Amino acid sequence: MQQWISILLTVVFLGSTIRPSVASSEDRRNSYKERLNSALQMAKDEKYAEASRALYQILRDPRLRDKSAQIRYMLGLVLIEMKMNQVASYQFVDVIKSGDRKYVQNSLERLSMIADDLNNDTLLNYAMKKVKVEDFPSNKRDMVNFRVGETYLLSSSGDNSKEKVSKLKSAIANFRRVPSGSTYFPKAKYLQASGLAELGDTSGALEAFDELIDSRSEFAPTDVNRTAAILGKARVFYQAKKWGESVEYYRRVPKDTELWHDALFELSWALFRSGKFRSALSLFNSLHSTYYDDFYIPESLILRAIVYLYICKYDEMEKVLNIFDSTYANQLKRVNLFMSETGKGSDHRVYLEAIEKIMAAEKKSNQSEKVKGAIPYNIARYVIKEGDFSRSYVYLQKLIEELKRVESQDSSWQNSTVGRYAKKALQLRIKNTRLHIGSMIRNHLIEVRGELRDLEEQVGFLRYEMVNGRKNLVKRKILGKGLEEGRIDDHTDRSFYVQNGYEYWPFQGEYWLDEIGNHHYVGKRSCD
């Protein structure tokens, strides 16, 4: 790395010496060359802190404004060596803005690398809209293709249909160019398939997911990318209303993976849509176990109540609706209270602070602190898992680390102009990022609040249907038209299960972790 920067700086410096001089005086030119030469020597000697101070001093010289692109580019390179990527990115952005052709391309290249490392949407968006893939060295093109595709994909949401289709197509084309040997390949392939699914190209999406599954054949069955591709296939089939295939793929998601819970929830929908109510109810018992108390899945309770309504199990339906009231209705009140207390015009950083308190309690496994948080724990958890939050939060952590690096430099550097500049720039960036994340959380809470309000309304309708259904059931029983109560396994001996390699356990309200996913509903319909 040191060799690389030395060569690079030498090239930059030599470039400057053979460039036709635009200096107003010989003295100025000599002085400038001397100072730059000295800074270059410092960088060569790996004295990056000193080099950065010298370069920043030269940059501040108003007589050398015409050289600022070159100096900034060099300063950016030195700051990268000091692992101060965010501060370095400002230098490259300024070079790009200056339009100095000699340094724009190189700055774009460096900025793209930094943006990739920081994984910051704004920087990526800025850099990727300006880059030309062919200008990059071949070993970096996979990253650029992936990031450009990602930028198109992210910007496609919310656009009108024509623009959206065009952006999705561009994204897919870029993802396709990521070669299979690249570390970006799994993500690119997954996003390519998702983009195709969004365009309605079912077969194309399935093909892309298959490619991803095949590429991970040498990995363990629990490989995240492989599992995500299987889940993706299930979703594509679901979208195409092919319930049978969808169910098959949801069931293929391994139990000991993080995505299994999502698969279970979505599978219950697929089973419901295919009319397999008993199978759907079997899953709900696992989904609504205490092991998933921390998950935000209010919709699944409504779905479970609807299934019970379909088979006229009103007592069970009431229990489900009571669970909704005792959990999510209460949580809605807490969210409302928190949002009204924070107020509309307040500093949105309070949202992040609330989430951070919960994250800290989670880290310490402090159950009571987790539960006492201003935002209900499972809603906080849901927000934390959202892609935009997690990306931005990782970026924030990187900024904080960078600030710590600045503060760990010796005091002379910290008190220098470049040190003060770096600290101030980072502090401002951190503040703005916290504000941005706070707004993000607020938006998610608004979404959650809207969803819970809708579902609360549906609970009201379901209660009405339940009362109505109960009344009709009583009428039918009086008329002697009621169905016989019982279970489908009434005539099955338990040893039958055991002898076929299974264990049978009666369910009496207790949950064992190893039983999750193995619950079976064996009730019968109470009406036609």
Add this chain to the structure above:
Amino acid sequence: MRVIVGLFVLLIIACVSQVATAADRSNKRNEPISTQLLLEEFKDVIVIQRRFLPKTNRFELLAGGGYVINDPFFHDLGLSLRFGYYFTEFLGIELIGVLWGTMDRQVTTDLREKKQIATETAVVPLSYYGLDFKWSPFYGKIAYDDQTIVPFDFYFSAGFGSTPTSLGDSAPTAHLGTGQIFAMSKWLALRWDLSWNIFRTTSKEEKTTGTQNNLFVTVGTSFFFPEAEYR
């Protein structure tokens, strides 16, 4: 002595684990989580799960150590090898081989050295070979520290064999046993066994016949093979 204490602790753990399991369950019920309280009343739900350690058509090889717990005169330490085959999840047969090594207890030494009472006439089992039928009617699982769930089988066994003794003869022996197999993986298990051997011996000098009861505990590791087939 350590072995006895060890075995005793194991038995206590086995019993306490079951109690702890029941306590865990009741604790879970007492959790102030409304979901739990409401959910436990859901009806028409059963659990059917694959056996963690299936046994049908599989062999079991046990290697372990044993100790006779009812011999007042000697410390009888044994090396035990058992080789079984399961026809079904419930039923199986098992070949047993135990080799005993004997050490005098203090009381035996005192009798010989201080009272000059001959102890050579005492019947000491040298080994045991036999064939058992095994019946595993119960299965269960225990939760350890709310972290690990260990499935187990509880079995009873009965059979016949032969016990070569220090008197130089081989006594026909009836064998009764019970024990638990705790599944660690799909091919490895920990097992304890409490066996009762009953055999008759005749003293050569005194020409008397007596019934000997050997109660011994075995603790060991079981290996199951071939690899489990899942249906």
